[in-house]
Amino acid sequence: MYPREGLSLGLEERGGKTGSLASGLSLLQQVGCWQFSLNAWSNKVPVVQHPHHVHPLTPLITYSNEHFTPGNPPPHLQADVDPKTGIPRPPHPSDISPYYPLSPGTVGQIPHPLGWLVPQQGQPVYPITTGGFRHPYPTALTVNASMSSLLSSRFPPHMVPPHHSLHTTGIPHPAIVAHNVKQESSHSDIGSLNSSKQDAKKEEEKKKQPHIKKPLNAFMLYMKEMRAKVVAECTLKESAAINQILGRRWHALSREEQAKYYELARKERQLHMQLYPGWSARDNYAGNYQGKKKKRKREKQAGEGNDANTPKKCRALFGLDQLGLWCKPCRYIPSPILGEKI
DNA sequence: CGTCCTTTGAAGTAG
DNA sequence: CTACTTCAAAGGACG
Structure with missing residues (x-):
């Protein structure tokens, strides 16, 4: 069932940060991965028990699960139902995201559409550092066909002007951050004295332009929601370790559970x-593609390809049973733990 | 201070 | 089309 042979049994050494077996064991126990492994081995349904069962991430889920009765449907369902026939309508662009759109009149009547991302840490999907504070999507933000066309007409399609970061409420969109927050200038380090001035000017101009971040994918949304919980469950705070745990938990989720996040991510993108x-995502490349890169690319390990987009290959390489509990050994959670039957 | 680590997924580039 | 790269989040570690 579980191709243990496919897993390295050696502790991975990298950068002198190798985690100890004991700590790894402890870690797994703390976060419940133990249970996942057991389930994987026994071919039972992996259980990631969310104690509260109410999905804090999405009103869609929350509403549909328990908070609303047929006579009192959630806002997004209201939007989805034909007022005349009462028959649910298929999704369409105008109600593209039931999480964000709220007419001004409805603000305050129902939870914030992005409350699903705010509750635990008070942080929105897209952190805003512009102005020194963060905001979720504006509460009064209404994204519908008219707004879409408004946006399109106001701004040329190839460029989003700085003021675009401000909604009519004056609240910047969470996806927008000051350009100098994280992204760096893209120019190479072969700067001459002549070009330095120009570079500085370009730099300044660039800083004026807001940095529009990529929309979060399903896993990122999941991480955002679950990180605090995992951190609370174990003593670890190092994000790399937490992310490993989250990655494993992600794989342990049922298809239905994951589907929620995929749907959320889809709406995010829309x-x-x-x-x-x-x-375009290209905008955030900041000239870092191949050669011009500012960012690392850790050297591949033996047998390690870039399997991020190739799940099948990933499964074949590292061993993934039908439950999707593949475990790539790493320095934080040593491979013997992952490879051993517990 | 800036980058790395670590995860998955989306979207980009290169061949 | 396939393979590869970057970047989204997060915060500690490290040079």
């Missing part, structure tokens, strides 16, 4: 597209 019609 909203992002409507808010920033001309935006």
Whole structure:
């Protein structure tokens, strides 16, 4: 069932940060991965018990689960139901994200559409550092066809102007941060004295432009929600370790559970597209693609390909049973733990 | 201070 | 089309 042979049994050494077996064991126990492994071995359904069962991430889920009765449907369902027939309508662009759109009149009547991302840490999906504070999507933000066309007409498709970061409420969109927050200038380090001035000017101009971040994918949304919980469950705070745990928990989720996040991510992207019609992920490459890179690329390990987009390959390489509990050994959670039957 | 680590997924580039 | 790269989040570690 579980191809143990496919897993390295050696502790991974890298950068002198190798985690100890004991700590790894302890870690797994703390976060419940133990249970996952057991389930994987016994071919039972992996259980990631969310104590509260109410999904804090999404009103969609929360509402549909328990908070609303047929006579009192959640806002997004209200939007989805034909008022005349009462028959649910298929999704369409105008109600692209039931999480964000709220007409001004409805603000305050129902939980914030992004409350699903705010509750635990008070942080929105997209952190805003502009102005020194963070905001979720504006509460009064209404993204519908009219707004979409408004945005499109106001801004050229290839460029989102700085003021675009401000909604009519004056609250910047969470996906936008000051450009100098994280991204660096893209120019190479072969700067001459002549070009330094120009570079500085470009730099300044660039800083004026808001940095529109990528929309979060399903896993990122999941991490955002679950991180605090995992941190609370174990003593670890190091994000790399936490992320490993989260990665494993992600794989242990049922298809239905994951589907929630995929759906949320899809809506995220759609909203992002409507808010920033001309935006491309390329914009955030900041000239870092191949050669011009500012960022690392850790050397691949033996047998390690880039399997991020190739789950099948990933499964074959590292061993993944039908439950999806693949475990790649790493320095934080040593491979013997992952490979051993417990 | 800036980058790395670590995860998955989306989207980009290169061949 | 396939393979590879970057970047989203997060915060400690490290040079």
